[in-house]
Amino acid sequence: MAPRKSSYRPVPAGFFSAGTVAVARALLGKILVSQSPEGRTAGRIVETEAYLCDDAACHASRGETKRNRAMFGPAGRSYTYLIYGMYRCFNVVTGPKGVGEAVLIRALEPIEGFDLMAMRRGVAEPKALCSGPGKLVIALGIADLPDGSDLRKVPLMVAEERAEAVGPGAKVRGGAGTAAAAGIKVTTRIGISKDAHLPLRFYLEGSPWISRK
DNA sequence: AAACGGATGGGCT
DNA sequence: GCCCATCCGTTTG
Secondary structure, eight states: OOOOOGGBBBOOOOGGSHHHHHHHHHHHTOOEEEEEETTTEEEEEEEEEEEEOTTSTTTTTTTOTTGGGGGGGGGBBBBEETEEEETEEEEOOOTTTTTTOEEEEEEEEEEEOOHHHHHHHOOOGGGGSSSSHHHHHHHHHHOOOOOOOEEEEEEEEEEEOOOOOOTTOOOOOOOGSSSOOOOOEEEOSSSTTTTTHHHHHEEETTTTSOOOO
């Protein structure tokens, strides 16, 4: 039985207003839900990276430009950019208005819309669907999401971890699958050269869905 | 298992 | 002209 729409609830309005590192950690375990004409796809966030205003690897570290404008806007909006001429990476904007910070979403555990994800990605292997920032953008079909989109509404929503379907035989999910229970691992960020030593990558310990060990 | 190169285009010195 | 917050297929050990 397909999950009902009501099973996804956006995170509270103030969720994104915490510090960028705190949001990067809090996003682990949350659900990213993409609603498109083709159907709904969703995945559990298992890997993130924080980009700070005084951090040389951050697109916003040298001031506001046409490209990074959304990073200086209010928290809880989207910032998506083109990388290597072929892929797009999706970020959750954080920090107060006027401060350019964001959290890169690096990997998801697919939880809904496998077939649609597989078709968009051109692969069937579940582990290959969302295990990287470029991959998950393709799988969710969000490459053309306008910068500054409100992430508490369709077409792209950050939702609370979903309670399992209610009913006879429905299995109750305890803390086993939550971020807190799994534990959060901290490492340096992937694919950058500037300020590469900073411990700003976060992932759910033991998750087989992350982009890299 | 790890290393490497090609694809491909915008942003910035 | 060089640098990318990447991915994938191929080569090498």
